[in-house]
Amino acid sequence: MDSIIVTGNGPLKGQIPIAGAKNACLTLMPATLLSEEPLTLTNAPRLSDIRTMTQLLQSLGAEVTSMQDGKVLAMSSHDIHNHTADYDIVRKMRASILVLGPMLARDGHAVVSLPGGCAIGARPVDLHLKALEAMGAELDLREGYVHAKAPGGLKGGIVDFPFVSVGATENALMAATLAKGTTVLKNAAREPEIVDLAQCLRKMGAQIEGEGTSTITIQGVDRLHGATHPVVTDRIELGTYMLAPAICGGEVELLGGRIDLVGAFCEKLDAAGIGIEETALGLKVTRGNGRVRAVDVTTEPFPGFPTDLQAQMMALLCTAEGVSVLEEKIFENRFMHAPELMRMGAKIDVHGGTARVTGVDRLKGAPVMATDLRASVSLILAGLAAEGETIVNRVYHLDRGYERVEEKLGAVGARIERVSGR
Numbered sequence: 001m002d003s004i005i006v007t008g009n010g011p012l013k014g015q016i017p018i019a020g021a022k023n024a025c026l027t028l029m030p031a032t033l034l035s036e037e038p039l040t041l042t043n044a045p046r047l048s049d050i051r052t053m054t055q056l057l058q059s060l061g062a063e064v065t066s067m068q069d070g071k072v073l074a075m076s077s078h079d080i081h082n083h084t085a086d087y088d089i090v091r092k093m094r095a096s097i098l099v100l101g102p103m104l105a106r107d108g109h110a111v112v113s114l115p116g117g118c119a120i121g122a123r124p125v126d127l128h129l130k131a132l133e134a135m136g137a138e139l140d141l142r143e144g145y146v147h148a149k150a151p152g153g154l155k156g157g158i159v160d161f162p163f164v165s166v167g168a169t170e171n172a173l174m175a176a177t178l179a180k181g182t183t184v185l186k187n188a189a190r191e192p193e194i195v196d197l198a199q200c201l202r203k204m205g206a207q208i209e210g211e212g213t214s215t216i217t218i219q220g221v222d223r224l225h226g227a228t229h230p231v232v233t234d235r236i237e238l239g240t241y242m243l244a245p246a247i248c249g250g251e252v253e254l255l256g257g258r259i260d261l262v263g264a265f266c267e268k269l270d271a272a273g274i275g276i277e278e279t280a281l282g283l284k285v286t287r288g289n290g291r292v293r294a295v296d297v298t299t300e301p302f303p304g305f306p307t308d309l310q311a312q313m314m315a316l317l318c319t320a321e322g323v324s325v326l327e328e329k330i331f332e333n334r335f336m337h338a339p340e341l342m343r344m345g346a347k348i349d350v351h352g353g354t355a356r357v358t359g360v361d362r363l364k365g366a367p368v369m370a371t372d373l374r375a376s377v378s379l380i381l382a383g384l385a386a387e388g389e390t391i392v393n394r395v396y397h398l399d400r401g402y403e404r405v406e407e408k409l410g411a412v413g414a415r416i417e418r419v420s421g422r
């Protein structure tokens with residue numbers, strides 16, 4: 001199993017290109033199942049989660065060809081011969097549930113394994129299932145699988161989500177494009193990845209209004225056609241790399257960065273004393289001398305502060321002047337990075353969904369364990385600012401969501417290397 005070794009050093013300087021969004025790509029890929037014609041995605045990220053979704057789609061009979069070193073994914077679902085998403089693939093990645101809505105909408109039946117437990121909380125899929133039921137799906141849960149049928153096809157309906165779910169909004173949105181009549185999604189997620197999905201579906205011939213707001217209206221059509229679509233910039237990768245100079249000083253330009261993708265996050269960085277400037281190529285982040293200021297952070301659905309940047313923000317606040325309070329409102333049990341940061345000298349008290357971080361002058365390098373995707377990168381960020389060497393073990397989580405992290409950070413002057421088999 002690979003480890004990453006980071007040695008804390010001085011200011012970073014240079015540019016980091018930001019990839020296409022993992023979470024957008026993971027919902028755009030299953031959209032291929034809605035049409036018999038090809039769907040091509042450009043600006044795709046090179047990540048193990050994308051390879052897992054590729055395997056899943058291929059297991060159903062879709063053709064997925066990775067081109068230009070993985071940046072282009074050419075897909076065709078002309079011949080879907082298997083309608084069962086197997087546990088062996090689904091258990092690796094929760095986003096696998098996103099094949100359910102499209103398969104059901106196109107062919108009237110699908111069987112998908114339930115994703116099972118996850119390190120950052122229970123994460124059920126009940127909202128996905130209720131949304132499809134509101135469109136006339138008949139569902140049966142047997143032996144860990146959802147058996148879904150819609151013999152006469154899905155029908156438009158009103159889906160009123162009791163709380164915001166990104167994945168359930170995506171599944172329902174895709175399914176509704178081929179349902180008969182009008183579907184209204186209320187309390188829908190407003191994330192940029194939903195907007196990206198709606199834009200792609202519209203290119204495929206879907207009739208959608210209201211994406212990016214809490215109410216999305218979809219007028220079902222008989223069929224969708226092929227399209228080519230660029231994956232939106234990864235706002236979580238963007239925020240993560242914005243934190244690198246924020247943590248250890250310097251000036252780094254994030255190529256492709258857009259402020260509208262990370263508005264709430266930028267407000268907090270600004271309050272902490274970090275400079276952010278829009279440039280012709282993206283966003284430039286600058287940190288001068290002196291400590292950053294403590295800030296309070298509460299995670300919320302978009303446009304609020306993203307839960308997927310909470311761990312990385314905590315790494316910054318570990319060395320801020322004063323006490324910061326971080327509240328995690330999206331997932332239970334998403335502070336597993338806190339004990340690892342404490343191994344590096346951070347002062348953190350966790351009570352339920354709240355973490356109180358008292359800033360210290362400097363963190364100290366230590367061997368630490370990556371517990372999930374965002375936690376792993378938060379430890380790398382902390383290592384950039386720590387005295388001495390930090391060894392981040394179990395980095396396979398990292399490869400699910402960050403392409404070539406050591407190359408990207410190394411290019412701006414970080415001392416970081418990957419070691420195999422530790």
Ligand code: UD1
Pocket residue numbers: 023024026094095121122123124125126127128129164165166167168307308330331332
């Ligand atoms: C997506 C993102 C993930 C991000 C999360 C929140 C992908 C592939 N992943 O995950 O990186 O952290 O949004 O921004 O896009 N819930 C239920 N029942 C459901 C569905 C969700 O109770 O049927 C709960 C979840 O346990 C969680 C909350 O709702 O507490 C929000 O989850 P959701 O927005 O659905 O997250 P994902 O789509 O899984």
